[in-house]
Amino acid sequence: MQRQTMHDELLSKLDDRYTVKKLEEMIAIPSVVKDEKELAHYLKAEFDKLGYETELHMVEQGRPNIYAKLKGKKKGKRLNFCGHMDTVPVVTGWDTDPFKAVKKGNLLHGLGANDMKGGIACALNMLRAFANSSHPFNGELSFAGVIDEEAYGEGAKAMLRTEFNKVDAVVLGEPVTGEPDGGMPLGITGKVLYDIHVHGVAAHGFSPEEGVNAVEDAGIILANLHKLKFKENPRFGTGNYSTLKIEGGYSVYSVVVPAECRFEVNRLLVPGETADYAVQDMQRLVKSLKLKSRVEVKTKPPLYAGYEMKKSAPVVKLFSEVYGEVFGVAPSYCYHKSITDANTLTGEGGIPCIHLGPKPHGSHQKNESVELDWLPKVSKAYAIMAAKFLA
Amino acid sequence: MYEEILRKLDPSYARRLTEEMIGIPSVTGDEEAMALYVKEKLDSYGFETELNYVQPKRPNLHATLKGSKLGKRLDYNAHSDTVPAGEGWATDPYKAVVKDGKIFGRGACDMKSGIACTLEAFRAIADSGHEFAGELSTSLVFDQEATDIGAWAMMEDSRWRSLDAIVLTYSYCGDESKPIPLGLTGKVLYDIKVKGKAAHGFRPHLGVNAVEDAAKIVANLDRLQLKLHNEFGKGTYCTLKFEGGYQIYSVVVPASARFEVNRLLVPGETIQYALDDMRHLVDSLNLKSEVEIAVKPPKYEPYTCTMDEPIMKTLDSVYREVMSRAPLYEHAYGITNANIFQGEQGIPCVHIGPQRGEAHGANEYVKLEWLPPVSKMYALIAARYLS
Numbered sequence: 165m166q167r168q169t170m171h172d173e174l175l176s177k178l179d180d181r182y183t184v185k186k187l188e189e190m191i192a193i194p195s196v197v198k199d200e201k202e203l204a205h206y207l208k209a210e211f212d213k214l215g216y217e218t219e220l221h222m223v224e225q226g227r228p229n230i231y232a233k234l235k236g237k238k239k240g241k242r243l244n245f246c247g248h249m250d251t252v253p254v255v256t257g258w259d260t261d262p263f264k265a266v267k268k269g270n271l272l273h274g275l276g277a278n279d280m281k282g283g284i285a286c287a288l289n290m291l292r293a294f295a296n297s298s299h300p301f302n303g304e305l306s307f308a309g310v311i312d313e314e315a316y317g318e319g320a321k322a323m324l325r326t327e328f329n330k331v332d333a334v335v336l337g338e339p340v341t342g343e344p345d346g347g348m349p350l351g352i353t354g355k356v357l358y359d360i361h362v363h364g365v366a367a368h369g370f371s372p373e374e375g376v377n378a379v380e381d382a383g384i385i386l387a388n389l390h391k392l393k394f395k396e397n398p399r400f401g402t403g404n405y406s407t408l409k410i411e412g413g414y415s416v417y418s419v420v421v422p423a424e425c426r427f428e429v430n431r432l433l434v435p436g437e438t439a440d441y442a443v444q445d446m447q448r449l450v451k452s453l454k455l456k457s458r459v460e461v462k463t464k465p466p467l468y469a470g471y472e473m474k475k476s477a478p479v480v481k482l483f484s485e486v487y488g489e490v491f492g493v494a495p496s497y498c499y500h501k502s503i504t505d506a507n508t509l510t511g512e513g514g515i516p517c518i519h520l521g522p523k524p525h526g527s528h529q530k531n532e533s534v535e536l537d538w539l540p541k542v543s544k545a546y547a548i549m550a551a552k553f554l555a
Numbered sequence: 556m557y558e559e560i561l562r563k564l565d566p567s568y569a570r571r572l573t574e575e576m577i578g579i580p581s582v583t584g585d586e587e588a589m590a591l592y593v594k595e596k597l598d599s600y601g602f603e604t605e606l607n608y609v610q611p612k613r614p615n616l617h618a619t620l621k622g623s624k625l626g627k628r629l630d631y632n633a634h635s636d637t638v639p640a641g642e643g644w645a646t647d648p649y650k651a652v653v654k655d656g657k658i659f660g661r662g663a664c665d666m667k668s669g670i671a672c673t674l675e676a677f678r679a680i681a682d683s684g685h686e687f688a689g690e691l692s693t694s695l696v697f698d699q700e701a702t703d704i705g706a707w708a709m710m711e712d713s714r715w716r717s718l719d720a721i722v723l724t725y726s727y728c729g730d731e732s733k734p735i736p737l738g739l740t741g742k743v744l745y746d747i748k749v750k751g752k753a754a755h756g757f758r759p760h761l762g763v764n765a766v767e768d769a770a771k772i773v774a775n776l777d778r779l780q781l782k783l784h785n786e787f788g789k790g791t792y793c794t795l796k797f798e799g800g801y802q803i804y805s806v807v808v809p810a811s812a813r814f815e816v817n818r819l820l821v822p823g824e825t826i827q828y829a830l831d832d833m834r835h836l837v838d839s840l841n842l843k844s845e846v847e848i849a850v851k852p853p854k855y856e857p858y859t860c861t862m863d864e865p866i867m868k869t870l871d872s873v874y875r876e877v878m879s880r881a882p883l884y885e886h887a888y889g890i891t892n893a894n895i896f897q898g899e900q901g902i903p904c905v906h907i908g909p910q911r912g913e914a915h916g917a918n919e920y921v922k923l924e925w926l927p928p929v930s931k932m933y934a935l936i937a938a939r940y941l942s
Contacts, residue, residue, distance in 0.1 A: 369795060370791065370819055379796070383794070387770050404760070406806070407764055407767050407800070410766050410797050412797050413798075428800070503806075
């Protein structure tokens with residue numbers, strides 16, 4: 165009973181109007197990937213005001229991560245709430261200004277509304293409540309706002325190079341609801357980006373037999389990608405591939421057998437498949453095609469490790485318990501064919517990650533929005549998870 | 556026969572004009588000065604000249620000399636433009652340098668020496684007072700090294716569409732280096748656009764990958780039905796370019812891709828046949844993408860000619876007389892303006908000119924020894940054909 169009372173005091177400090185206000189303000193600060201600086205300064209000012217110890221980590225010129233910490237009474241575990249500050253670029257077709265929060269019924273529209281300024285706003289609400297309440301906690305409660313998640317994940321990678329890498333768990337405010345169609349990932353695929361260079365021999369295009377056509381040989385490789393050997397993982401199934409880009413041939417029209425062609429293929433890796441395996445697999449495929457071109461199989465950033473967590477892991481159990489308490493149902497889980505900062509934090513850094521955020525509509529699409537009635541529930545779940553983890 | 560014309564030929568004249576024209580840069584797009592230079596020469600021989608400005612500063616030049624009685628109409632065709640100088644020249648590409656019996660400079664063989672030989676022959680015919688039937692003319696068209704805007708514009712004019720024969724003063728010299736064409740392949744440039752459906756690249760099953768579908772077409776081009784021609788053999792194909800996918804890195808299933816394939820056509824294969832053939836191939840692949848098959852310029856119809864053609868007979872006999880040997884002939888894999896004049900319009904064409912040296916390359920040259928016989932052949936072909 166006593167513990168419940170203590171949560172009540174903390175929960176009474178949650179202010180859901182504050183969440184919406186912060187979310188609206190953050191949508192109005194454009195932070196398309198590479199341009200995260202203004203939002204980082206906004207968050208730093210907010211945490212300074214709340215009494216957090218703040219730092220900006222300059223990951224690249226003009227691109228800082230923001231790291232804010234609040235120390236508990238005694239030594240103890242460290243829990244971090246992490247959100248990426250960047251959004252994808254504006255796609256065409258928006259009905260409203262993507263940089264202005266627009267309420268339509270239960271939906272709040274705007275670029276980043278769910279991916280993931282909504283999650284950051286819920287975290288702010290909870291972190292503010294901790295700062296404003298007399299709720300005692302041990303260890304350390306912190307927030308990391310990171311750059312570049314929508315591109316190469318450099319922000320999360322930079323966090324791992326600081327003392328942040330010793331935190332005990334991370335909650336990522338990604339738009340993951342724990343509902344059946346948005347299960348909490350117990351594991352995420354890794355990925356490799358193949359960068360394949362095909363070198364042929366130029367000749368006049370009227371005498372193609374005198375050259376080796378790099379574009380046509382690249383075409384043969386692409387037409388045979390289904391022969392890649394995808395390992396079966398009992399939980400994930402198999403990975404997949406998608407060719408992202410190809411370029412080869414003349415720049416200024418000329419009838420020449422192209423000597424060079426380059427293409428990129430994204431491949432998701434299930435646990436059991438490493439980047440080295442993926443490279444060897446592609447080399448095997450290329451060799452089997454007996455092409456006349458010389459083919460270089462390389463990879464380029466970003467490279468992500470996959471990971472799996474056990475359902476019995478302490479943070480997963482905590483998540484399950486709190487989720488049930490707040491949402492009244494047990495959460496759904498999944499093994500996710502995607503990439504988030506957890507690939508870096510868990511896959512590389514070994515820090516267990518929980519994903520939870522408000523319910524999304526249309527991430528990476530026009531008219532992105534978030535369900536407003538999810539914001540209070542998510543803030544509450546964050547608060548209880550933090551209180552229990554840091555008890 | 557025709558001694559009065561041959562006496563007027565002056566080998567040093569064609570050489571001097573070749574050197575002067577090398578000194579007039581005329582890279583494609585910048586042909587006007589060349590046209591004006593040649594016009595002035597032809598005016599001075601008494602030809603009636605006209606400039607047809609197809610585009611601003613880009614004229615075709617036509618010059619005609621009427622015979623004393625009605626007869627056939629014979630045109631000598633050349634192009635005024637050259638490819639750019641490029642790298643690697645030992646001398647200034649726009650200053651003629653004579654060394655080891657060769658004139659070096661951009662355009663030396665492609666094709667200012669051919670123009671110079673035509674001018675020498677025409678001057679001789681005009682000066683000699685030789686009486687001929689019909690009409691002798693020359694046409695100097697621009698843009699041959701690009702998309703042949705000049706030659707196509709010339710064929711827009713019914714006066715030139717009704718020519719009886721054309722001598723293309725190109726570097727087909729009738730030896731092993733460049734046998735005289737008995738026909739040329741045509742060509743079509745396929746421009747193929749593949750439209751798929753975008754999706755997140757981690758969920759490829761939700762999209763349709765246009766790059767991968769395009770690659771399936773490219774990987775199956777060997778199934779195009781290239782028709783066999785008795786003389787040419789089969790045409791060829793060559794993918795020239797392939798592009799598709801993101802501009803700024805993003806993990807998205809590409810919704811569009813585009814590629815271009817050059818295809819040489821043999822007689823019996825029309826541009827429409829080539830389009831139908833590609834459509835048939837694409838349909839057989841059962842792709843999910845929508846595939847748009849178009850052709851883009853330049854496109855050329857193939858053609859063949861026979862030795863029965865009067866202009867071919869004239870060329871053959873004049874060649875034997877001047878060169879003391881029979882010319883070599885072949886069905887050639889290549890494209891010239893004859894694809895337009897004969898392939899499209901049916902005007903009988905022959906090709907004859909000074910042997911080429913490093914055409915389109917650095918240190919382009921023409922051998923001096925080729926100029927006198929070529930000028931002589933040009934003069935005799937005209938005199939015989941228009942007799």
